Amino acid sequence: MNKIKVLDKKDNVATTLENLKSGEEVLYKVGSKTEKVTILNDISYGHKFAIRDIKKGSEIIKYGEVIGKATENINIGNHVHIHNVIGNRARKNCD
């Protein structure tokens, strides 16, 4: 099992507490269920990756809550960060 946290069943991203390499297959738990994902980018300690395919414009969910939306299509295993996510709050243009 890798040091990866999924905080809520609704989440479409996971947070890794170890450095992950592109192509690596990782195991993590959602509740009591073990899941498997192939990582598509190098992902640093503390960063997030998608555990579901996320379409451009749709919500990013962590803690079971909306943390922003996708600015491009994101595939399972992709790094999810400021290059493909934008927040909705305290911003003039929510695009």
Add this chain to the structure above:
Amino acid sequence: MQEMGFSGYRRENGRVGVRNFVGIFSTVACANQLTHQIASKVKGCIPFTHAHGCGQVKSDLKVVEEILVNLIMNPNIGAAMIVGIGCEGVQASKVYEKIAHITQKPIEYIVLMDEGGYKKATQIGVKKAKYLFDKISNQKKEWQPLSELVIGIKCGASDTTSGLISNPLVGKVADLLVDQGATVIFGEVTEFIGAEHFLAKRMKTEEARMKLLAAVDDIERRIILTGEDIRGGQPSEGNIRGGISTLEEKSLGAINKSGHRFINGFLQYGQVPPSNGLFAMDFPGREPEALTALAAAGSQMIIFTTGLGAPQGFPFVPIIKVTGNENTVLKMRSHIDYYESFLSSEKDSEIGANTLLRKIIRVADGEKTKSEKLGFFEPTNIWIKGPVI
């Protein structure tokens, strides 16, 4: 089971301190150097300086004056000297009068222009500071129940471990403290944005709920009015490096540190809580202003979670730095007081919370925090909302 407690200085107004300093308080930015100079020459003295106190609208000068009064009333301060230059908006003599009416703590003030300049004012200031130190140096600590604790909670240089590990841990400690009848204060209203619905549900009264939501609305509107992209400011460059992608993500992680209990009220910047229990307060995330708010409210200690290793201390309030980042605890060991690893079960986090609570009690009893050992606590500031004029 024996009741848990700590040793503290009981002040004449009933509040309890865990340290006993002579605080040297600057009324205005221009008196900061004199303040430092005096404090550095006398044992037991600690300076508090800030960037304001003059050239501001009246309401802001009033905030500076009130915050200085509340800081001097912090129970870790046994005696205080107020230092001014003479021409400023916040006059040392006026702060002195306000304080002298409400406390029996030994208080003095000094004004640079009245003494005929920097050198003379330093000499006389040092003499007065020595007198103040003598007045309080025989005070003794006594056993106090945990209900006498007033603890501030803050996070800084957050990364995703803050939301996953250190903030939930501190939230559990906040619950333990509130259950013991202690007082706990948290804030950082910018980091309520995107998570305010959780806090709103926990507010004890409708009035407090409306106040909290209005403060969130106010800060969000002010940010939008600048016309600028908030990213880089919030989340900061450090937050982004640590894996936090948006303000909402940061907020949802940050509010974990407030635990799960009802929130008794929403306090003004630096306001002393009217009762025990959990309180939210109006202050921004930035440390120099945020830590001052918690100190002015009367916090004896501050628990400060960090991902990347925020180094800030505060002159007279011990700050306990907590991280859940295994790299930070190694690299920033000289600043970190408590490390919690990946919490894999509910049992782990119970044990962690009780261990951290014991650490807090040891610090109350006199164990020095890393920032106290380093003497690292600059700069401090007061939060004002209007322009410098």
